[in-house]
Amino acid sequence: MLATNAADEHRLLHLSTSLTPVVLGALIRIAVVHTRPSPPWSARQLMLALEGMGVSATYLRPDQMIAEFGGGVNTVRVQYHQDIDAFILRDIGFSTTIEQFLRRYALFKHLEMLGKPIVNPVDSIITARNKYLSLLILASKGIPVPRTFVTEDPYSAYRVAQQLGRVVIKPIVGSMGFGALMLEDADTAFVVARTLAQLGQPIYVQQYVEKPNRDIRVFVIGDEVVAAYYRVHANSWKTNIAQGAKPKPLERIDPQLEELAIRCCKILSLHYAGVDVAESREGYTVLEVNASPGWRGLVTATGINPATRIAQYVVSLCKK
Numbered sequence: 001m002l003a004t005n006a007a008d009e010h011r012l013l014h015l016s017t018s019l020t021p022v023v024l025g026a027l028i029r030i031a032v033v034h035t036r037p038s039p040p041w042s043a044r045q046l047m048l049a050l051e052g053m054g055v056s057a058t059y060l061r062p063d064q065m066i067a068e069f070g071g072g073v074n075t076v077r078v079q080y081h082q083d084i085d086a087f088i089l090r091d092i093g094f095s096t097t098i099e100q101f102l103r104r105y106a107l108f109k110h111l112e113m114l115g116k117p118i119v120n121p122v123d124s125i126i127t128a129r130n131k132y133l134s135l136l137i138l139a140s141k142g143i144p145v146p147r148t149f150v151t152e153d154p155y156s157a158y159r160v161a162q163q164l165g166r167v168v169i170k171p172i173v174g175s176m177g178f179g180a181l182m183l184e185d186a187d188t189a190f191v192v193a194r195t196l197a198q199l200g201q202p203i204y205v206q207q208y209v210e211k212p213n214r215d216i217r218v219f220v221i222g223d224e225v226v227a228a229y230y231r232v233h234a235n236s237w238k239t240n241i242a243q244g245a246k247p248k249p250l251e252r253i254d255p256q257l258e259e260l261a262i263r264c265c266k267i268l269s270l271h272y273a274g275v276d277v278a279e280s281r282e283g284y285t286v287l288e289v290n291a292s293p294g295w296r297g298l299v300t301a302t303g304i305n306p307a308t309r310i311a312q313y314v315v316s317l318c319k320k
């Protein structure tokens with residue numbers, strides 16, 4: 001919303017000194033981006049938090065955005081709203097054609113080149129979704145991750161499963177525990193691996209990390225851990241809330257765990273993230289870093305809703 005008269009200008013000026021988000025006299029417009037036709041719960045939470053701060057919040061899908069450049073023009077227009085100051089990118093869609101994916105990737109790089117804050121950056125979202133690349137990068141920086149093999153050859157997967165005993169085979173891009181299998185027997189692993197190869201899917205095999213019947217979800221925003229909680233599952237090794245795990249409060253967050261989660265976000269250039277950590281016999285092991293985490297479990301376990309903190313964080317980027 002732009003100030004339309006002197007009274008509005010005065011109000012904006014007054015508010016700007018009392019924490020109301022304004023950029024150069026105009027109210028901030030922030031778009032929450034997702035691919036679904038209507039905003040999912042977390043997107044709605046973010047929009048409510050933004051509006052609660054006096055920020056104009058818009059829900060956007062990537063297909064509503066039009067890029068133009070060359071011939072002296074360089075812009076990304078949004079069908080209904082111009083002048084978006086920042087974007088909270090929740091999802092660019094991973095079940096698309098490669099062409100659609102590449103256009104959306106370029107679109108958010110374009111916005112970045114136009115100087116718009118994107119939270120999280122599209123590069124970081126894509127890296128984090130890629131379980132192979134993200135864990136490899138983390139491991140290269142000394143973060144403990146499970147022993148992992150990635151191949152397209154079922155025979156190699158078979159030999160790895162023979163060597164490791166209990167393994168987990170999971171989609172290289174996946175979430176909520178869907179499609180992850182725990183296998184004790186190399187021949188079963190081979191059948192799974194061969195089927196994946198026949199479907200043109202890579203084979204991602206991980207050593208099973210012995211852990212209690214829980215893992216820890218650490219929620220980081222900026223340089224801080226906002227909250228952490230246990231995800232406890234009485235009868236599954238998969239401790240995703242979507243798989244039936246129960247969120248349970250964690251009385252005291254170990255500073256070592258805090259440091260580990262913050263480091264993961266820094267390494268992957270994520271402004272906020274949910275870091276999944278297993279308590280293995282050797283210490284903390286990072287299973288995954290979620291660049292677009294949900295937070296229903298977090299609210300249930302801790303009463304903390306990070307939407308406001310994320311909104312404040314993004315607004316602070318607009319003012320710089």
Ligand SMILES: Nc1ncnc2c1ncn2[C@@H]1O[C@H](COP(=O)(O)OP(=O)(O)O)[C@@H](O)[C@H]1O
Binds near residue numbers: 170214215287288
């Ligand atoms: N290597 C592993 N060893 C033990 N448990 C695992 C392993 N990998 C995943 N899990 C369990 O499965 C859950 C889902 O795995 P994760 O890698 O986080 O994928 P998703 O993206 O589906 O959440 C984890 O939260 C954890 O409980």
Ligand SMILES: [Mg+2]
Binds near residue numbers: 176177240276
């Ligand atoms: Mg996970």
